[in-house]
Every structure is written in C-alpha cells, then in structure tokens.
Amino acid sequence: MTQRLVVIGGDATGMSAASQARRRRDAGDLEIIAFERGHHTSYSACGIPYWVAGDVDDPNALVARTAEEHRARDIDLRLGTEAVEIDLDGRRVRTRGQDGGAEAWTGFDHLVIATGAVPVRPPIPGIDADGVHGVQTLDDGEALMAGIDRDVVHDAVVVGGGYIGVEMAEAMLRHGLRVTLLERDEQPMATLDPDMGHLVREAMEGMGIRVETGSAVREVLTGGDGRVRAVATDKDEYPAQMVVLGLGVRPETTLAREAGLPLGARGGLLTDLSMRVRGTEGIWAGGDCVEVLNLVSGALQHIALGTHANKHGRIIGTNIGGGYATFPGVVGTAVSKVCDVEIARSGLKESQARAAGLRYVTAVIESTSRAGYFPGAAPMTVKIIAEHSTGRLLGLQIVGREGAAKRVDIGAVALTAGMTVGQMTALDLGYAPPFSPVWDPVLVAASKAAEKVRTTCG
Numbered sequence: 001m002t003q004r005l006v007v008i009g010g011d012a013t014g015m016s017a018a019s020q021a022r023r024r025r026d027a028g029d030l031e032i033i034a035f036e037r038g039h040h041t042s043y044s045a046c047g048i049p050y051w052v053a054g055d056v057d058d059p060n061a062l063v064a065r066t067a068e069e070h071r072a073r074d075i076d077l078r079l080g081t082e083a084v085e086i087d088l089d090g091r092r093v094r095t096r097g098q099d100g101g102a103e104a105w106t107g108f109d110h111l112v113i114a115t116g117a118v119p120v121r122p123p124i125p126g127i128d129a130d131g132v133h134g135v136q137t138l139d140d141g142e143a144l145m146a147g148i149d150r151d152v153v154h155d156a157v158v159v160g161g162g163y164i165g166v167e168m169a170e171a172m173l174r175h176g177l178r179v180t181l182l183e184r185d186e187q188p189m190a191t192l193d194p195d196m197g198h199l200v201r202e203a204m205e206g207m208g209i210r211v212e213t214g215s216a217v218r219e220v221l222t223g224g225d226g227r228v229r230a231v232a233t234d235k236d237e238y239p240a241q242m243v244v245l246g247l248g249v250r251p252e253t254t255l256a257r258e259a260g261l262p263l264g265a266r267g268g269l270l271t272d273l274s275m276r277v278r279g280t281e282g283i284w285a286g287g288d289c290v291e292v293l294n295l296v297s298g299a300l301q302h303i304a305l306g307t308h309a310n311k312h313g314r315i316i317g318t319n320i321g322g323g324y325a326t327f328p329g330v331v332g333t334a335v336s337k338v339c340d341v342e343i344a345r346s347g348l349k350e351s352q353a354r355a356a357g358l359r360y361v362t363a364v365i366e367s368t369s370r371a372g373y374f375p376g377a378a379p380m381t382v383k384i385i386a387e388h389s390t391g392r393l394l395g396l397q398i399v400g401r402e403g404a405a406k407r408v409d410i411g412a413v414a415l416t417a418g419m420t421v422g423q424m425t426a427l428d429l430g431y432a433p434p435f436s437p438v439w440d441p442v443l444v445a446a447s448k449a450a451e452k453v454r455t456t457c458g
C-alpha cells in the first residue's frame with residue numbers, strides 16, 4: 001500500500017529529506033507532500049549577504065531547485081501553506097492556506113519536521129519600524145534590496161556582531177554606506193574567544209566600519225514619517241536610515257511543543273542518531289529546529305547551520321527510504337568573512353571548555369598564508385586550545401586573509417578523530433610556496449600547544 005510522507009518546511013532539511021526519500025522510493029510506494037509557508041523553496045539563505053553585497057547579481061542563483069523541479073520529481077510541494085497543528089494520535093497535520101485561506105487535514109505515515117529557526121527580535125520600541133530589516137529569508141533579502149534602491153540611505157546600523165552581522169556589515173559597506181555595528185558582548189564574533197574577536201574588530205575598524213561593543217540596543221528611533229532615523233543604546237545614539245538585525249536565531253518548534261514532542265534546554269527538538277524524534281515512530285526532525293550533540297564537549301547544542309541541515313535531510317530521507325544512516329554530532333565548525341578578512345572556528349572556545357569542566361592550555365601563533373617570500377603571502381593568527389595533560393585538541397580559531405578560513409578543516413578532522421596536538425604535528429599536509437609556508441600555520445600552532453602540554457602539564 002502507498003505510504004505518505006508529509007514534510008513541514010520546504011527549505012534545506014525538508015526538501016533534502018523529500019528528495020532523498022524520492023530517490024529511494026517511487027511515487028507508487030511513497031507519496032510526498034511538502035508544506036512551505038513562504039514563497040520560496042530550496043534556496044541558500046547563506047548566499048543572501050553575498051547577493052546584497054553584489055557578489056551574486058541574481059537572487060534566482062541562490063535557488064538550488066525550483067518548485068517546478070521538485071514537482072516534476074513527484075514531490076507535491078505546496079507553497080504558501082502553513083502547518084498549524086500536528087495531531088500525533090490521529091497522525092495528521094492541519095494546514096492553512098495563505099492569508100487565512102482554507103484549512104485542511106492531511107494524514108501521514110512519516111512526518112518530517114523541518115521548520116528551521118526564527119530570528120531573535122528583541123521587544124524594544126521601534127523594532128518593527130520601516131527601514132528595519134531581518135535577513136532570514138529570501139523575502140527579507142528582497143525587502144532590504146528594495147529599501148536600498150528606494151530610500152535615501154547614508155547610514156546603516158547592523159545590530160548583532162555574529163557571523164550574519166559581520167557579513168551584512170560588509171554588504172552595507174559595499175553599498176557605499178556609513179556602517180555601525182552594535183554588539184552587546186565585549187567583541188564581535190562571540191563564537192571566538194575575545195582575543196580573536198578583537199582581531200576581527202580591528203580589521204573591521206580598519207575597513208571604516210564603526211564597531212561599538214558592550215552596550216545593548218534600547219530603542220529604534222523613528223521620524224515623523226514612521227521611518228527609522230537612529231538606534232539608541234544605553235550609551236549613545238547612532239544615526240541610521242536602515243537597520244539590519246543579526247541577533248541570532250532560536251529553533252522554530254511552536255508546533256512541536258504544542259504537540260507535546262520532546263524539546264531540549266535550548267528549545268530544539270530532541271532526536272536519536274537516525275534523526276527520529278525521541279520516543280516516536282515515523283516522526284523525524286532536522287536542521288535549525290533540532291539540538292545536536294557536540295562531540296567535543298558531550299553537550300547538546302543548538303547550532304543553526306546549513307551544513308548540518310542538508311546532512312540531516314539526507315539522513316532522514318535515507319531512513320524513510322528504507323536505508324540506514326545516522327548523524328553522530330558536530331564539532332562546531334564555522335567559517336565566515338568580512339571583506340578580505342576570513343574568520344574560522346572549530347571545537348570549543350575557552351569559555352566552552354571551562355563550562356564543560358575541562359582544563360586546557362592555549363597557544364597563539366602568527367604566520368602567513370603562503371611562504372613568506374611568495375607574492376601575496378598574507379598574515380594569519382591561529383589559536384589552539386588543547387586539553388591539559390592529555391594534549392587532546394579541543395578547539396581551533398583562525399583569523400587571517402585569503403587562505404586562512406578553510407584551514408580550520410584540519411582542526412575539524414583532528415577533533416572528529418580525537419587527535420592530540422602532538423599527533424597533529426605529524427600530519428602530512430600538502431606544501432608548496434604558493435599554498436603555505438613549509439610548516440603550515442596550523443601545524444606551527446599545534447607544535448606550540450604540544451610544547452606547552454609537555455612543559456606545563458607534567
């Protein structure tokens with residue numbers, strides 16, 4: 001008998017799951033219906049800052065697979081349709097068409113919850129004023145681009161100094177705007193330790209971006225026309241005709257919570273290794289709406305990244321398709337950039353290592369992206385955190401120019417393999433002058449950390 005798979009959320013996780021299930025089971029065996037409340041499907045939100053910056057000139061280029069392409073593969077994708085209730089006992093989902101359209105119940109044998117995350121929007125006066133933009137969806141990107149074209153904008157304030165905030169600061173700068181970045185923490189890029197975040201701050205200031213840290217946004221001030229005119233913090237006021245919000249996200253688990261599905265301390269759905277929601281049969285979840293295991297700290301975390309979302313979707317689709325796949329967890333790898341400055345991290349930062357009850361040593365080194373004598377060699381700072389006594393690699397952070405960020409993948413592999421910094425020094429990495437010094441910067445940092453472990457942890 002034909003089974004039915006219902007997917008809630010038609011982007012990275014949801015459509016990866018649907019596509020993978022379809023690859024393994026044909027339409028006579030598995031009917032697939034996907035509900036997406038927005039107007040777009042299978043697009044790269046990751047590309048939005050680069051489209052706004054002008055690196056990508058057509059937003060359609062961000063769409064990996066169109067609605068028509070999904071439908072041609074027998075996936076019944078219904079855009080503009082919101083799931084409003086999950087009835088676990090009845091194994092059905094209630095949906096509502098756009099703008100209060102008709103409601104309907106759809107039964108399922110398998111359900112994939114891929115509802116993503118919602119941006120944090122602090123309840124401060126003026127936050128919904130004209131000229132205040134999020135960048136979570138393609139629709140948000142379109143509204144922001146229209147605002148730049150339509151309105152007279154000289155000053156942009158970016159609220160939040162995480163990776164989306166710094167990427168959007170670059171995008172605003174490249175539109176010729178005066179840019180201020182406001183961050184509540186001590187430094188931008190709080191996923192790094194403050195000493196590494198400081199390097200990002202210095203680089204941004206060198207580009208002409210004003211970076212104000214250590215103060216919380218209190219109010220978005222508007223003019224008589226209701227449009228934004230400034231942002232007030234507890235320290236000062238910053239003129240702005242455009243405000244971009246990059247304050248992070250939280251898992252979108254409203255439906256799951258109302259249905260009584262298990263949520264973790266960070267509000268994300270809890271799954272087993274196969275991405276099945278714990279304690280259920282045939283209910284799966286992945287992407288930004290779940291919590292994942294950090295393999296280094298052993299703790300559950302909410303990390304909203306497309307790289308995980310796509311893997312989760314594929315694993316879910318494989319399992320629904322009759323195969324077997326699992327997601328062991330993450331080591332917390334992320335890369336980003338602001339103009340020509342590349343930023344990367346993997347594993348734990350110092351405060352996370354402390355929170356996990358780990359003792360550690362750190363090593364910070366300066367090196368270059370290529371052999372020092374080779375044209376284009378650019379400086380890079382590498383920081384390593386290694387466990388006290390054992391020397392196990394706990395974390396790697398890199399700030400530098402071209403060629404810096406993707407070196408963090410060495411750390412991601414070493415962390416996954418549970419390597420010590422001593423073992424890392426023997427890694428047979430590629431070398432030629434245009435690509436690295438004879439001692440790769442990551443190996444230099446590992447060597448310094450290994451020396452510290454030897455000399456200070458006896």
Ligand SMILES: Cc1cc2nc3c(=O)[nH]c(=O)nc-3n(C[C@H](O)[C@H](O)[C@H](O)COP(=O)(O)OP(=O)(O)OC[C@H]3O[C@@H](n4cnc5c(N)ncnc54)[C@H](O)[C@@H]3O)c2cc1C
Nearest residue numbers: 009011012013037045046083116287288304305306307309
């Ligand atoms: C500006 C920006 C830059 C980013 N850059 C990177 C990057 O460089 N690298 C990286 O790894 N990650 C990046 N990310 C994160 C990445 O885009 C997300 O992790 C990824 O899209 C998550 O996929 P998802 O399918 O879990 O959720 P989403 O992509 O958010 O999709 C969830 C979908 O569910 C829909 N939905 C929610 N509730 C319902 C409902 N009740 N009914 C119907 N539909 C519903 C939503 O409309 C949405 O389309 C970036 C994100 C943003 C916003």
